[in-house]
Amino acid sequence: MxxxxxxxxxxxxxxxxxxxxxxxxxxxxxxxxxxxxxxxxxxxxxxxxxxxxxxxxxxxxxxxxxxxxxxxxxxxxxxxxxxxxxxxxxxxxxxxxxxxxxxxxxxxxxxxxxxxxxxxxxxxxxxxxxxxxIPDSMSFDEAALLEPMGVGYHAVVLSALKPGESIAVFGAGAVGLCTLALARACGAGETFLFDRVQYRLDFSGKQYGPDHCVNSDVVDPLEYIRETTGGRMVDCVFEAVGAGQTFGWAFEAARIGGRVMLIGIPPDEQIWFDPHSQRRRELLVQNVRRSNRALHPCIRLIERKTVSxxxxxxxxxxxxxxxxxxxxxxxxxxxxxxxxxxx
Ligand SMILES: [Zn+2]
Ligand SMILES: [Zn+2]
Structure with missing residues (x-):
């Protein structure tokens, strides 16, 4: 073969x-x-x-x-x-x-x-x-995409997101966008999406409708969130890039007592961050490891057209x-x- x-x-x-x-x-x-x-x-x-x-x-x-x-x-x-x-x-x-x-x-x-x-x-x-x-209505491409969707599903489940909570997603790739779509399906409140690739933001805005779709090369994400939320920041942040800078932003974008879900895979062996800022805000930082048997619920969500x-x-x-x-x-x-x- x-x-x-x-x-x-x-x-x-x-x-x-x-x-x-x-x-x-x-x-x-x-x-x-x-x-x-x-x-x-x-x-x-x-x-x-x-x-x-x-x-x-x-x-x-x-x-x-x-x-x-x-x-x-x-x-x-x-x-x-x-x-x-x-x-x-x-x-x-x-x-x-x-x-x-x-x-x-x-x-x-x-x-x-x-x-x-x-x-x-x-x-x-x-x-x-x-x-x-998989159902007859599902294409083989969609069935393959259930894997990254499953990672987003696992991240949202682990985050224990409550209806109305605000979220920020860093990274408009497949996993980031699935995470955004699933968080919205769970009733997320205000949603922020950041990426540095403009066409991905344009695509995301059209397909996945976040409230704020922002190019982080043009606008500082932390200033943007601070201004939009009156300094409160967001309840839950999903990092789906895997870079030192986005890890740093993710930690700072969460509100006092907020949660940060780390999904992205950094190529580096070590990443440095400020422990005091996290400690003072009693941040909950959760790593997300792949997915946990998410295929069945994801298939149902696709069948019902809740997520595309x-x-x-x-x-x-x-x-x-x-x-x-x-x-x-x-x-x-x-x-x-x-x-x-x-x-
Ligand atoms: Zn993968
Ligand atoms: Zn085992």
């Missing part, structure tokens, strides 16, 4: 490798659509994320949808089933799995993680727990043009939000 491997920094190669052989509890699926995540770009560009380095050849891709090719007879899945894919394969035995906090499982095998197959290949062998059937993710898929490329796709995902050129690989 055809597979893409990262063989060195910034080098993606299309290779021919044997198709995976499913074990007794595994299901063979044909990958249909894969989104290029910022974490894939990190691996491509920086050769890893923080202290987790690539071991070449590295296999990328974790936001995917698929069609079942072969399932064991005892499985609930049948050949031809269209499925969304949960990229984490959990141990179901550790303390965290037993508490239902699967995303914290230290034994997780994650698609496209170090030494794990990623989704930029024709077939994958997955555990039944990783698959969820289809517009996020702005570009589509075949597998053999992945380098072009990666270029767009990295540079944000041509109005790219989520660049998809279609099999």
């Amino acid at each position: 055809q597979a893409v491997r990262l063989t060195a920094g910034r080098t993606l190669e299309l290779t021919d490798v044997p198709a995976p052989k499913p074990g007794p509890d595994e299901i063979l699926v044909a990958v249909r659509s894969v989104g290029i995540c910022a974490s894939d770009v990190h691996y491509y560009k920086h050769g890893g994320i923080g202290n987790q380095r690539c071991v070449y050849p590295h296999s990328l891709g974790h936001e995917c949808s698929a069609k079942v090719v072969k399932a064991p007879s005892h499985s609930v899945f049948r050949e031809g089933d269209r499925v969304a894919v949960e990229p984490g394969r959990y141990c179901f035995r550790c303390e965290h799995c037993r508490e239902g906090k699967y995303n914290r499982c230290p034994n997780v095998r994650f698609l496209g993680g170090p030494n794990e197959a990623g989704a930029f290949q024709e077939y994958l062998s997955l555990h039944e727990s990783q698959l969820v059937k 993710i289809a517009p996020l898929a702005t570009h589509r490329f075949p597998l053999d043009r992945i380098s072009e796709a990666m270029y767009l995902a990295e540079t944000y050129e041509d109005g790219a939000v989520r660049v998809m690989i279609r099999m």
Whole structure:
């Protein structure tokens, strides 16, 4: 089968490798659509994320949808089933799995993680727990986008957002916009969205309707929020960029006693911030690790048209043009939000 491997920094190669052989509890699926995540770009560009380095050849891709090719007879899945894919394969035995906090499982095998197959290949062998059937009305691109949507879903759930609470989202990428849409679906009050890429703000304003859509290269986000809220700042901040500067803004944009949800993945090993400002305001800072079994509720939200993710898929490329796709995902050129690989 055809597979893409990262063989060195910034080098993606299309290779021919044997198709995976499913074990007794595994299901063979044909990958249909894969989104290029910022974490894939990190691996491509920086050769890893923080202290987790690539071991070449590295296999990328974790936001995917698929069609079942072969399932064991005892499985609930049948050949031809269209499925969304949960990229984490959990141990179901550790303390965290037993508490239902699967995303914290230290034994997780994650698609496209170090030494794990990623989704930029024709077939994958997955555990039944990783698959969820999707409705006929849902496209394979939408089903692949359920993964970043799930991260936004997890962030909003963890934030314990209450109706009427004001929020600020830093980052108008797929995860930031899903977070904004889900927070609005939960009854968020005044909403602020910041990004430095103007076309993404224009797109967000049209598709996701925040009250304030502000270019942080032009206007200082903290001054803007301070002025708009009469100095109170916002109840809950979602950081979906992963940069030192946006971390700093996120901490300062929260009100006294507010919450800050850190979703973005910084490429750096360390980020510095002012502990006293956080301490004096008794900020609650919560890290958001991927998502926790969010596929089912996200599918229901899409079916009911409460949240729309289809517009996020702005570009589509075949597998053999992945380098072009990666270029767009990295540079944000041509109005790219989520660049998809279609099999
Ligand atoms: Zn992702
Ligand atoms: Zn576990």
